[in-house]
Amino acid sequence: MADQTVEGSPGPIDKVTDIGRDIGEYIRQQRNNAKISLRQLSRLAGVSNPYLSQIERGVRKPSAEILQQIAKGLRISAEALYVQAGILDVPTGGPVPDAIRADTGLTERQKQVLLDVYESFRRESTAAGNTDDPSDPPPPRAEPTAERPADIAGEE
Template sequence: MSDQEQSGVTGRVTDLGRDIGEYIKQQRASAKISLRQLSKLAGVSNPYLSQIERGLRKPSAEILQQIAKGLRISAEALYVQAGILDVPHGGPVVDAVRADDALTERQKQILLDVYESFRRENATSEQPPVE
């Protein structure tokens, strides 16, 4: 790999770190949680969490899961934002909920959980009775 290609890859990784850090910071702000509070809730050191938010560190999937738990949002949302998972597809209702900027990640996840529970319930009730 050439130096130019290497620097492009490094730049993309740095951008991902900045993107996930900014996303975590936005989620923390919308939840009205201080950096120190999130640090305690997630079990991640305050300095390390600060470095993640500033894009200086790229957290592992395990750390993202802990942060998601502290923020009370789905780990999947953080994985997608960090580039670990592809954006899931799920039809027009799921896409509309995910695209709604007026909802927090937690609200989106709750709506999607309720929606999926209704779909599962209807799928089992529509099955013909066993004779």
């Protein structure tokens, strides 16, 4: 049975075109944020200038390999481009990863580094058997003593 669409609603071909346009706009935005020209990105990514231009304009939909090369040229995570292109689902997270991803003051590269560090701490904590409830209050601070002056005890 052929795909049927209601008049005015996008069909499968339109959806692919939208994905191509979305990823192209995203790449252009990241390139502009990085303050590099189309030619510079073309050289850095090893993708021809005309092809990269077609991707940015939504005329071509890049493969995962091309997205990886572009991500390398932009110095952002390939995962970010894969999610934008619809190749990967949006990663699950929680309040901390969601806040990092939502921060418009960070570049994609900075977000990825923060997420990597956060996840490594989570894995380390889990491996050590630390299952503290994050809503538990922090342990009490050490009080200053004669052997432990205020600056060492964490007091100012």
